[in-house]
């Protein structure tokens with residue numbers, strides 16, 4: 093029997109990441125200036141390496157902003173950044189290319205607006221994630237960042253709840269319950285991106301009916317790790333790999349794995365997914 097490979101719908105690049113990569117690569121082709129990205133453009137080492145081959149380099153340390161020269165171009169990635177950093181970038185004289193995902197920009201605008209109207213901003217998410225750090229900057233770094241609201245004990249009366257775009261729905265709902273108990277005037281915006289929900293939903297569905305589930309994505313990518321968690325709960329043989337080189341040979345050739353599911357995080361390009369699928373097909377089950 094030949095091996096069946098089921099690729100989850102909505103696997104791989106989301107709209108915002110594809111937009112940021114395309115904007116940067118297209119601009120770089122004009123060779124008008126040296127192009128840098130503020131942090132890795134996306135959480136995928138293969139993509140970052142291929143960008144470096146095209147002379148698009150990343151600036152990881154914020155202090156290195158000062159080394160930018162007038163005429164250079166600096167790209168703000170899809171996660172966005174804080175107004176303070178935008179100001180510092182402008183002061184270098186470098187050209188700014190804002191590739192912030194429009195969905196993330198919309199959350200930043202909400203944070204700024206409701207902070208200005210006296211609301212305490214609560215963000216459901218990871219306090220260290222660059223998207224959350226960026227959103228927090230738009231409310232003067234005053235947001236309370238929570239994973240699921242369980243540690244919130246006291247709140248002002250006016251609260252506005254926002255969410256990291258890649259957050260789990262259940263964490264958002266738990267936070268909203270907690271906030272509704274503690275505050276009187278609650279504004280809540282479920283800003284979880286539909287791309288995330290759709291990707292998680294199809295990974296959930298596929299991982300329930302396979303012998304082996306492969307999740308492809310960067311180890312630093314939070315949306316990839318969430319896919320891994322969802323798939324592991326359904327399929328005990330779930331493996332997270334960054335690219336085809338991390339696929340163990342014993343997995344590829346194991347005849348017990350007759351139906352294999354594949355999904356990929358938002359930062360995984362199509363060519364990386366295709367290489368993994370081809371390798372899995374090469375080890376067809378008997």
Ligand code: SF4
Nearest residue numbers: 106108193195257285
């Ligand atoms: S997951 Fe959604 S919000 Fe985040 S970059 Fe992708 S499209 Fe934009």
